[in-house]
C-alpha cells in the first residue's frame with residue numbers, strides 16, 4: 001500500500017484550558033480526509049519532546065502555536081505532499097529526520113504530533129479498518145478494552161488549593177465489562193459530589209474535571225473516595241472499584257525533600273507514607289510517586305512496593321523507549337504511562353509500548369491535562385491491548401469523548417475482551 005498526501009493543513013484552535021493548540025487536516029490522493037487535535041500537559045517531564053506553545057503566562061496568542069501551525073502548512077507540507085510513502089511509520093521517520101533535533105524542538109513536537117496522529121488515521125482509513133484494529137495490526141497486539149481510570153479529585157498543578165497530590169482515580173478493576181466500568185465511574189462521581197457538598201466542601205472542578213475540594217491531606221481524600229464507592233453500592237478493592245494515584249511528585253519536590261501538606265519528607269519518608277496508604281486504602285497503582293531526578297529513590301520505591309502495586313513512571317519515562325530501557329535495566333518502576341505527545345510520533349509511542357510489553361512492564365495510555373475532543377487515545381489503548389487508560393473525570397466533553405469512543409469500539413466488535421492484561 002502506498003500513502004500519498006495531497007493536502008496538509010493546520011489551524012490554531014483552543015484546548016480545554018483556553019490555551020492555543022493546533023488541529024491538523026490531512027487529505028490523501030484518493031480524497032480521504034482525516035483530522036487530529038493536539039493535547040498539551042501542565043505537569044510535564046523535563047525530557048519530553050519540545051512543543052512550541054503559548055498561554056503559560058497569560059500571553060495567549062504569542063509565537064508558539066502559530067509557529068507550529070506555520071511549520072505544518074509550510075515546511076512539513078512541502079516535504080510530505082506529493083511523495084509516496086510505504087507506511088505511516090515512514091512518514092513519522094521523515095518527520096523526525098526533517099526536524100533534525102532529536103527532541104522535535106525545531107518544528108515543534110505539537111506540529112509533529114498533529115501530523116503523526118492524522119497520518120495514522122489516514123493509513124487506517126486507506127486500509128478500510130477502524131483505527132484501533134489498524135493499530136493492533138501494526139503493533140502485532142491483541143486488542144482489548146481497557147479499564148478506565150477516572151480522575152475524580154484534582155490537586156497539584158491541575159487545581160487551585162493546597163492538595164499536593166495531583167490525581168485521585170477510580171479504577172473499576174472488578175467491572176464485568178466496559179459499559180459497567182463507565183457506569184460505576186459516573187455513579188461514584190455523582191455520589192462524591194453529594195458527599196462533598198454534605199461535608200461542607202466546595203465542588204468546583206480542576207483541569208481534568210475532578211473535584212477540587214479544599215483538603216490538603218491525601219489520606220482525607222482517600223477516605224472520602226472509599227466512602228463514595230461504598231455509598232454508590234460498589235465494593236472498594238480490586239474485585240470492585242480500586243483507587244489509583246498520580247501524586248506527580250516532581251511538582252512538590254523542594255530541594256532534596258518533598259513537601260506534602262506542609263510537611264517536608266525525604267524520599268524514604270514519602271515511600272513510608274505510600275506504604276501506609278497502600279495498607280489502609282485499596283490503592284492499586286501509584287504513578288510518579290517520586291520525582292524524575294530521584295532515580296535512587298525510585299529503585300527503593302519499586303523494591304518496597306513493586307510486588308503490591310503498580311509503580312508507574314510518567315514524567316520520569318516520558319514515553320521514551322531509550323529511557324524505559326534504562327529503567328528496566330535499573331529496576332525502576334514496573335509500569336509506564338504512555339502519552340503520544342511526550343515522545344512526538346505514533347511510531348515511537350508503539351515502540352515504547354513494545355519495549356514495556358517485552359519486559360513485562362504494565363502500560364496505561366493517557367490523555368493530557370489540556371485536551372481537545374480528539375479521541376485517538378481510546379483507539380490506541382484498545383489496539384495495543386494495554387488494558388488500562390486514564391482520561392480524567394467521567395464529565396467534561398474533552399474527557400468523556402475518550403470514554404464514549406471506548407463504548408463505541410465495544411459496539412464495533414462485541415467480542416473484544418475487557419480488563420487488565422496478565423502480561
Ligand SMILES: O=C(O)[C@@H](CO)OP(=O)(O)O
Nearest residue numbers: 041042043044367368369
Ligand atoms: O501527569 C499526568 O499524568 C498528566 C495527565 O493526567 O498531566 P499533564 O498532562 O498535566 O502532564
Ligand SMILES: [Mg+2]
Nearest residue numbers: 246287288314
Ligand atoms: Mg502523571
